[in-house]
Amino acid sequence: MSRTTDPPAPARIPEATVARLPVYLRGLAALSEAGLATVSSDILAAAAGVTGAQVRKDLNQLGSYGTRGVGYEVDHLIREINRELGLTAPRSVVLVGVGNLGRALAGYAGFAAKGFRMVALLDRDPTTFGELVGGLAIRPVADLPAVVAEHRVSIGIIATPAAAAQQVCDLLVRLGVSAILNFAPVLLTVAEGVDLRKVDLSVELQILSFHEQRKQRDAGPPGLAAGQPGAVGQPGGSQLVAQR
Amino acid sequence: MSRTTDPPAPARIPEATVARLPVYLRGLAALSEAGLATVSSDILAAAAGVTGAQVRKDLNQLGSYGTRGVGYEVDHLIREINRELGLTAPRSVVLVGVGNLGRALAGYAGFAAKGFRMVALLDRDPTTFGELVGGLAIRPVADLPAVVAEHRVSIGIIATPAAAAQQVCDLLVRLGVSAILNFAPVLLTVAEGVDLRKVDLSVELQILSFHEQRKQRDAGPPGLAAGQPGAVGQPGGSQLVAQR
C-alpha cells in the first residue's frame, strides 16, 4: 500500500475531454430526440465535430459504456455524462451585473435546460432595483451574502464593467462561491481552489481577424514572385509587406 | 522543384500563440496608460496571466522586438501585435439575429475600441425592422447581400436561434464572408477555407460544474460515507473518490 503514489487510477479526466463532454451531450440529445437508441462513435463524432477515435478515447475515460459491435446506448450515455458533469441535481447560479449583456444572460433559456437555475440578479445601480428580468427582480449587490446563504450557490457569473469585476469576484469568493464565469474584459485573480473561466467576445473577433489577414496575405502576392520561389529567403526590404 | 513543400520558414504562428496575442494587447494597453514605456516579459506575463517564458516565446514568433537587459517597448509592441492581428485598418462586422444576446453584442462598446466596426444588424422578424440598437437600424436579412457588397465585410456574427443558424451561416459564406463567430448552440459546418469559431455559454457553465463536482467529491471522503447518497451506480465501482 504505497501511500505516496496512486497505483490504481483515480480516473483523472483530461481537461480537453471535459471540454468536449458538453458537446457530446448536445449531440446525444439530438440523437435521442431523433429516436436513436444506440450510436456508434463515428456517428456521435459527426454530431459533435470530432473524430471517432476521439469519442472512444473520451468516453472510456468515464468508464466503459460501449458495446463492441454495437455502440453506445444513447440514454445511458446521457445519464453518465450528466453525472460526470455534476448535473444530476440542478446547480444554482447568481449573476452580478445586469447591463446589456447581463440581461441577455439572465434571459437565456439554455441555462435552465442544461440543469442550471438562476437564483438571483444583482446590480449596483439603484434605479434598476426591483426591475424584472427573465422572471427575477434585480437586487442590490448587498443582498449577495443572503442569496448565497439561502440557495446553495455553485456558480457566480460576472457581467459587470471591467472596473468592478475584481471587487465582485473577491466578494463572491469570500462568500464561498468557488466557480466563476467572467464576462468582464479584465484578468481576474482568485485564490487557489477557485475555478475561474473567462469568455471574451472581442478576443474571439481578434483571433478571427488574424486568420482573415493571413488568408489575404497568402492570397495576396500574386503579382510578386508568384511564378516560383524566386523570392525565397528574406528579401531585404520587408516593411509592410511581410513575407510569411 | 520543391513545389510541394515550403523549404524556408514562412513563420507560421502557432494557434496557441495567436489566442494569447489579444490578451497581451489588453495588458499592454493598461501598461501604456499607466505610463510605462517598456515592459519586461515577466511584467507583461503577470498582466496577461501567463509565464515569462511564454511571453518571450510568443513574442519572438512575431520577430524580435525586445532589447536584452531592457525589455520590450510598449507602444511599438502594441503596433506590431495589432499589425499581426490584421487590425491596422478597422474590420467590418455584421450581426445576424438581434434577440436578447444580439442586442447586447450590438451595444458592446469593446468591439469598436478594438478596431471592429459594426456595419449592420439583421433579423428575420419584421416587427423589429427599423428599430435602433446601438445606433444602427435593424434590417431584414434580405439586405445582407447589399450590406456585404457595400462595406467589405470581414466577419459575420451569428446570434440567431439554433434552428436558423446553419441557414444564415450558409448565406454568409455564399456572400463571401469567410470568418464567422457563432453564438447559436449548434454545430455549424462550413466549407474549407472559412474560419468558424464558437462561443457557447452553457458549455462554459457545464465545465465549471464538472470542476465543482470534483471538488465536492475530493472533499467528501473524510470518515463519512464515501459513496454518494443513493447514487451508487457501479457495484464494482472501485475508487470513485479521487485523492488529488
Add this chain to the structure above:
DNA sequence: CGATGTGAAGAACTTCACAGCG
C-alpha cells in the same frame, strides 16, 4: 548585471492502427 532569445526536455493532446470482444 538584467532580461531576451532559444534549444532541449517535458507534458498534454490527437491520430493511427489494430487486437479483441460481442
Add this chain to the structure above:
DNA sequence: CGCTGTGAAGTTCTTCACATCG
C-alpha cells in the same frame, strides 16, 4: 463482421535552463 478499447506513434504546446547580448 462491426465497433469498441487501447497501446504506440505523432503532433502541438509548455516549461526549463542557460547562453548571449545590450
